Amino acid sequence: MSALVDAGLLADVQKFGAADVSACYSCGNCTAICPLSDNDGTFPRRLIRYAQVGMKDALLGSKELWTCYHCGECSDTCPTQADPGGFMAAARRYAIANYDRTHLARTMYTSPVAGSVIAILLAACFALFMYASHGAQSTTSLNLFGFIPEPLIHNTGVVVMILVFLAGLAGVIGMARGISRREGISVHDVVGSRAALARSGRALWSALAVESLGQLRFRTDCESVQAEQPWYRRRWFIHASTMWGFLGLLTATILDYGLALVGIKATGTPVPIWYPVRLLGTVAGLFLLYGTSMLILDRLRKANRAASDSTASDWTLLVLLWITGLTGFLIEIALYLPSPPAWGYWVFLFHVSVAMELVLLAPFMKFAHAVYRPVALFFYALAGDKANAAR
Template sequence: MAERVNPYFLKELKKYGDVRIEECFNCGNCSAICPLSTEEDNFPRRMNRFAQLGLRDRLLASKELWLCYYCGECTKTCPRQADPGEYMASARRYAIASYDPTGLAKLLYTSPVLSVIFLLVLAVAIGLFFFQASAPMDLQTLRLFEFIPSALIHNAGIIAGVVIVLAALVGMVSMWRRTFQALGYPKGTRLDWWGAIWKAFGVEVLGQLRYRKDCESSAVNKPWYAQKWFIHASMLWGFLGLFVATALNYLLELLSVKATGTWVPLWYPIRLLGTVSGLFLLYGTSLALLRRFRKDDTSYEKSTFSDWTFLALMWLAGVTGFLLEIAVYLPPFAWSYWMLLAHLIVVGELLLLAPFSKFAHAVYRSIALYLWTLKPLPESEQASAPAAAD
């Protein structure tokens, strides 16, 4: 197959981070020091080579790009100081922008000024959208979901959700097609589609096994709760927990068990799930922001604007959420209503931008982990089974 070379590829990549991979002389130190590199799936050196040679399509078809958790070992030991870790991170940003057909991701990654303007305009738009539908504030008793009707929030959420999923799907399909093709399984190979699900999504995505066991091996000086994998897992678990709690809450309303905004005690399962998840989210984002601010790890030394905005939005979502929970007990209630509006704006931005921001790594990394786990069925089943028709 003909290979297309893009001579401007490296120049383009440099817009997405501090890429200096042209310094690399391909000694392979990075791949060999990488705790995640295995006999077959090794990186980052091969990825470096793609950038040097202008092999854009090969880079975008590399699942290895998404297997990296940026522990920084390669950067610390690179004999050329070519910073392979930061290159991988930049290449992931580039990939997110490339899988996204709208160009919004590219704008958010490459232009901090336009990003700020865009984020502000979007915030005002979301704010106005909810504010124009609001009822007068009741300062005697807190009626949050009469101020902004819960039905409006739910419906707006569902419509936004559909848009987000559709936008994300375009990128996911694009990435899946490229990376799956690159695996190079001969046509008719029977793959263990089901077997890979638990290992990829259960063990790796939710359990963060390789992040926990391999990438932290050198970070002996930090207790587990301050390690990068746990900070990352806190955010992941916290976000997923809040998402599930919100969905269940809506489900209970649909089933007419409990209307949104009905007061329930703290131990009420859904509220408890939401509160605990919120704590996880807040813990993870706070520590991540703090460690990025302190630059106390190789991977935190070169934070881009996109890293900060993603973390800041997540953190604000957590903070406004908790203030809202406290607001119930603390009259006068005027600020509580504003807090609800703020929370809606932050969460709205976070979700609407998911396919175009750092958030998108969640789906691409999951797909990559799935493809990494996906292996052909054993020889016996290959032979007995009829060849797949395609």
């Protein structure tokens, strides 16, 4: 089997924020110190070597790329200041850009001005599109869906979700094919027998529940570099708060539409604060706002290695998430005020536009790692399980 060599690979990864790793002489300090590297995953040294010699397919097909949480321990011990932790983060950005066939992710990452203009224009387009169909602002109650029709929001949301699904699916298929080829994992190994199905089930549980939702290795193995911080300031908790918050809000939105579909409650009907779906949305919003606020503060203060090199695309994502959380709370406050404030309608329009944009841009920013990381972790667990079974 032959492999194409990309002579410009290292220079290309550097466009995504990697330091010059050409001085790396494979001493192995980084692999030895990394709390997540094991016999199966000799990273980050091996991945740096791939970039040095132009092995693009090997780099993009490395499941290990996504197991790193950028704790920075490796960078602190590197004798050549190659910043291997920063290299891993840049290589993940590079991978997101390569899995995306539209080149939008590459633009968002490598052209800060163009990326920012796209983000602002997209929000403005959504706002103008919604506003073009606006209705009256009731002064007796805050009738948000009388102002922006609910069917318009629903239908636009469905179109956005379909586009995101197609873009995400194309990326995931490309990634899964690359990793499975490198790992020698066939479709038969995943679903071809009862034993394979059982292995896949365990790998799926490990990737989704244990590692992604539970943050096990981030929480435990990366703990040494966070040990002096109280739990609510630790990177894993801030990261998890943001993820749990977003997933909770997404679940509350889907449940709200689900209740309307089965005729239990029309979307937008006023409900008390303790109503289960509203309560879920409120708690999730608090997690999202806390997580994103801390992520922004940490990046402003360059509080750790991961927060010290931010791209414009990283900022765009954080700002969109933060605005979505904040405007959601402002709408909730407006809904419970004794007389409906006029600003509630405009905040609602802003909230819907930014939320739509956030979802639409998800496959083209760091947000995409929410899908790519579990896929890589699935293969990581599957390969480990398969190796254990073969022994």
